[in-house]
Amino acid sequence: xxxxxxxxxxxxxxxxxxxxxxxxxxxxxxxxxxxxxxxxxxxxxxxxxxxxxxxxxxxxxxxxxxxxxxxxxxxxxxxxxxxxxxxxxxxxxxxxxxxxxxxxxxxxxxxxxxxxxxxxxxxxxxxxxxxxxxxxxxxxxxxxxxxxxxxxxxxxxxxxxxxxxxxxxxxxxxxxxxxxxxxxxxxxxxxxxxxxxxxxxxxxxxxxxxxxxxxxxxxxxxxxxxxxxxxxxxxxxxxxxxxxxxxxxxxxxxxxxxxxxxxxxxxxxxxxxxxxxxxxxxxxxxxxxxxxxxxxxxxxxxxxxxxxxxxxxxxxxxxxxxxxxxxxxxxxxxxxxxxxxxxxxxxxxxx
Numbered sequence: 001x002x003x004x005x006x007x008x009x010x011x012x013x014x015x016x017x018x019x020x021x022x023x024x025x026x027x028x029x030x031x032x033x034x035x036x037x038x039x040x041x042x043x044x045x046x047x048x049x050x051x052x053x054x055x056x057x058x059x060x061x062x063x064x065x066x067x068x069x070x071x072x073x074x075x076x077x078x079x080x081x082x083x084x085x086x087x088x089x090x091x092x093x094x095x096x097x098x099x100x101x102x103x104x105x106x107x108x109x110x111x112x113x114x115x116x117x118x119x120x121x122x123x124x125x126x127x128x129x130x131x132x133x134x135x136x137x138x139x140x141x142x143x144x145x146x147x148x149x150x151x152x153x154x155x156x157x158x159x160x161x162x163x164x165x166x167x168x169x170x171x172x173x174x175x176x177x178x179x180x181x182x183x184x185x186x187x188x189x190x191x192x193x194x195x196x197x198x199x200x201x202x203x204x205x206x207x208x209x210x211x212x213x214x215x216x217x218x219x220x221x222x223x224x225x226x227x228x229x230x231x232x233x234x235x236x237x238x239x240x241x242x243x244x245x246x247x248x249x250x251x252x253x254x255x256x257x258x259x260x261x262x263x264x265x266x267x268x269x270x271x272x273x274x275x276x277x278x279x280x281x282x283x284x285x286x287x288x289x290x291x292x293x294x295x296x297x298x299x300x301x302x303x304x305x306x307x308x309x310x311x312x313x314x315x316x317x318x319x320x321x322x323x324x325x326x327x328x329x330x331x332x333x334x335x336x337x338x339x340x341x342x343x344x345x346x347x348x349x350x351x
Contacts, residue, residue, distance in 0.1 A: 122346060124162055128155045128170070129339045136332045141282075145329065149181045152335070166342065173338040180330035187325050189280055195320070196277045199313055200270050206313070207304040210257055257302070269298055276320075285325040292317045 135151035138144040156174045159167045257265060276291035296317040303310045 121162065121164060121166075122343075124158060125339060125343055125346070128158060129336070129343070131155045132332055132336050132339060136336070139329050139332070145181055145184050148332070149178060152178050152181070152332075155335075166345075170335070170338040170342060173335045177330065177332050177335050184329060185324055187280075187283065187323060192280055192320060192323065193277050195316060196273050196280075199316060200273050202309055202313065203266050203269050203273075206266075206299075206310055207307045208257065208262060209302055209304050210262075265298070265302055269295055272298070280325075283325045283329070285323075288323070288325065289321050292321050 131151050131154055135148040138147040138151070152174050156171060156178070159171050159174075272291050272295045276288050276295070279285075279287035279291060296314055299305070299310055299314055299317075305311065305314070
């Protein structure tokens with residue numbers, strides 16, 4: 001039997017309608033996407049800013065390092081400049097002190113010169129004495145007669161210009177000494193030295209006696225039609241003959257020298273000639289002739305005397321050994337004594 005309408009449940013009535021709106025899940029999705037994009041943009045901006053700060057820090061560090069190195073270089077330059085300034089100031093101070101000392105010494109010397117200024121005659125006597133002493137040294141040390149004679153002539157010319165009667169004894173002494181120097185045999189030291197130099201330059205090209213060797217005879221030409229074993233025996237005999245070599249020379253006992261010994265022989269010969277030249281400068285005739293005699297003996301013993309250069313050197317040595325240097329050189333004591341007598345005579349009235 002059908003139930004009454006009052007007893008029907010309320011659920012049987014149709015549900016109420018909800019108004020149409022946007023779906024909520026899609027909005028949420030867009031919100032998340034927007035949030036992620038914003039977060040990504042913020043992160044990118046933060047990373048870019050972080051990278052920029054890092055580059056800025058690196059650039060700043062480089063700049064600071066460059067500035068620090070520049071400051072260090074500047075400090076070093078400033079320090080060097082300060083040291084240079086200090087050194088310059090010290091040198092300037094030293095120069096100023098020396099300049100003051102020099103000025104003081106100059107003032108003292110000027111005062112002394114004004115007090116002790118000698119007359120023209122006294123200056124002349126002093127100069128003549130100095131010239132005579134130099135001439136005497138030339139005679140004693142080097143035997144230079146020409147230099148001593150020139151010095152005496154200079155002194156006599158100076159006294160002649162003054163034309164003082166008190167200088168007549170001195171001029172007489174100078175004239176006597178000049179006459180003695182002119183009487184000394186002249187030795188051409190420069191010419192002899194030049195000839196010795198030319199001889200020294202020729203030594204390296206002189207042939208030695210050991211070089212006097214005859215050329216080996218040429219091997220006999222093989223005869224036509226000669227058998228092979230005969231040619232072999234002839235060749236063997238030729239080689240055996242070359243093992244023993246007999247030569248005839250006109251000088252006995254020719255010394256055999258190694259190449260090194262030949263070099264030292266030529267150098268020792270040069271030293272002998274240099275020693276002769278040194279003895280020539282000092283007019284030491286004994287040493288001069290001894291050196292030339294030793295050099296001539298070495299030429300005759302070790303060198304080829306049939307060679308024209310060797311013969312020319314032997315002739316030169318004989319000519320040079322005839323140079324006369326044994327004349328006794330005069331002294332200048334008379335002229336020096338005459339100068340000193342005049343100086344003493346001028347000093348007595350002042351005392």
